[in-house]
Amino acid sequence: MECVFGLVGNGFAIVAADTSAVHSILVHKSNEDKIMILDSHKLIAASGESGDRVQFTEYIQKNVALYQFRNGIPLTTAAAANFTRGELATALRKNPYFVNILLAGYDKETGPSLYYIDYIATLHKVDKGAFGYGSYFSLSMMDRHYHSGMTVEEAIDLVDKCIMEIRSRLVVAPPNFVIKIVDKDGAREYAWRESVKDVAVASA
Amino acid sequence: MQIFEYNGSALVAMVGKNCFAIASDRRLGVQLQTIATDFQRISKIHDRLFLGLSGLATDAQTLYQRLLFRHKLYQLREERDMKPETFANLVSALLYEKRFGPYFCQPVIAGLGDEDKPFICTMDSIGAKELAKDFVVAGTASESLYGACESMFKEDMEPEELFETVSQALLSSVDRDCLSGWGGHVYVVTPTEVKERILKGRMD
Numbered sequence: 250m251e252c253v254f255g256l257v258g259n260g261f262a263i264v265a266a267d268t269s270a271v272h273s274i275l276v277h278k279s280n281e282d283k284i285m286i287l288d289s290h291k292l293i294a295a296s297g298e299s300g301d302r303v304q305f306t307e308y309i310q311k312n313v314a315l316y317q318f319r320n321g322i323p324l325t326t327a328a329a330a331n332f333t334r335g336e337l338a339t340a341l342r343k344n345p346y347f348v349n350i351l352l353a354g355y356d357k358e359t360g361p362s363l364y365y366i367d368y369i370a371t372l373h374k375v376d377k378g379a380f381g382y383g384s385y386f387s388l389s390m391m392d393r394h395y396h397s398g399m400t401v402e403e404a405i406d407l408v409d410k411c412i413m414e415i416r417s418r419l420v421v422a423p424p425n426f427v428i429k430i431v432d433k434d435g436a437r438e439y440a441w442r443e444s445v446k447d448v449a450v451a452s453a
Numbered sequence: 454m455q456i457f458e459y460n461g462s463a464l465v466a467m468v469g470k471n472c473f474a475i476a477s478d479r480r481l482g483v484q485l486q487t488i489a490t491d492f493q494r495i496s497k498i499h500d501r502l503f504l505g506l507s508g509l510a511t512d513a514q515t516l517y518q519r520l521l522f523r524h525k526l527y528q529l530r531e532e533r534d535m536k537p538e539t540f541a542n543l544v545s546a547l548l549y550e551k552r553f554g555p556y557f558c559q560p561v562i563a564g565l566g567d568e569d570k571p572f573i574c575t576m577d578s579i580g581a582k583e584l585a586k587d588f589v590v591a592g593t594a595s596e597s598l599y600g601a602c603e604s605m606f607k608e609d610m611e612p613e614e615l616f617e618t619v620s621q622a623l624l625s626s627v628d629r630d631c632l633s634g635w636g637g638h639v640y641v642v643t644p645t646e647v648k649e650r651i652l653k654g655r656m657d
Contacts, residue, residue: 370511373489
């Protein structure tokens with residue numbers, strides 16, 4: 250049910266994820282942020298088992314920060330992606346993490362990149378990627394409308410098209426999405442797409 | 454769900470006159486869904502030795518990293534490249550180490566041995582070697598590949614003719630297999646040069 254997708258544009262990479270935290274038939278919350286800011290120029294969008302998702306992405310985040318502390322320079326996106334794959338691969342035959350990851354980053358030398366990392370530690374560098382049931386819709390939309398070197402406006406338009414498609418065609422479609430972007434100025438939240446807002450609690 | 458058919462793959466290696474060709478498809482899938490159409494299945498170990506890994510992509514990546522590491526260590530100690538026969542033994546040993554929890558991969562090894570004699574072999578996921586004088590195949594399209602290669606193979610083909618033969622055998626076989634395809638990647642290796650070519654076939 251969790252929808253995560255992303256694409257690479259002209260000098261930036263964008264990822265979008267749904268924001269519902271679901272247990273069986275119950276929606277615990279609909280503003281759960283599943284895209285973690287790994288470091289200044291990297292985003293990790295994760296989907297899968299909620300405990301594993303939070304634990305694993307935090308583990309990666311802290312190790313990426315440790316590398317920077319020890320060595321004085323940050324990891325490249327490719328290095329971070331390979332490190333993540335290594336951790337998933339090592340754990341695979343002992344205590345596997347059920348987390349699917351899209352790692353988006355911007356490097357000064359190589360520009361923006363997006364890495365698809367499966368829960369069984371399959372790593373592949375892609376221009377567009379998606380996980381979950383939503384991928385059946387978002388990948389097809391991106392196959393149709395994506396071209397290399399898209400501007401931010403074109404990319405957001407495509408992301409919105411994908412969200413519209415997921416909302417209208419997926420039976421248990423998540424109502425809200427968060428969109429984050431990473432470019433030369435860093436990784437940051439771009440927008441939310443909310444169709445259901447949590448009811449504000451009346452003060453006692 | 455068959456583990457060897459999770460990602461989909463097709464690999465073939467063929468012997469020519471003082472040369473060999475190794476070819477693979479380019480699809481990376483997750484069962485019925487195609488994730489990427491530019492996946493590299495064949496890796497260079499050294500200028501005269503190529504390794505193709507079919508089967509589960511995560512294990513192929515892990516195995517490749519381990520083998521590259523072992524070969525680099527060998528190069529440091531012995532101050533020379535590994536012979537293809539030696540490398541095949543190494544792969545076989547590494548696979549049998551995991552006899553009761555194997556890597557779900559079928560490797561295809563192709564190289565030029567002493568006196569530029571081409572060497573090809575394949576093995577199953579637990580390291581049972583199959584040497585062949587003419588061709589070896591692996592992957593989800595292996596049955597079609599056996600048929601295509603058997604009928605198209607001729608002894609002592611020159612590099613150009615070998616390229617044509619391998620390409621036709623690969624493309625016609627993957628067209629009958631839904632889990633492999635989306636083009637082809639062919640390496641033709643002679644004692645003097647390595648020619649890498651991308652094939653465009655039925656893109657489905």
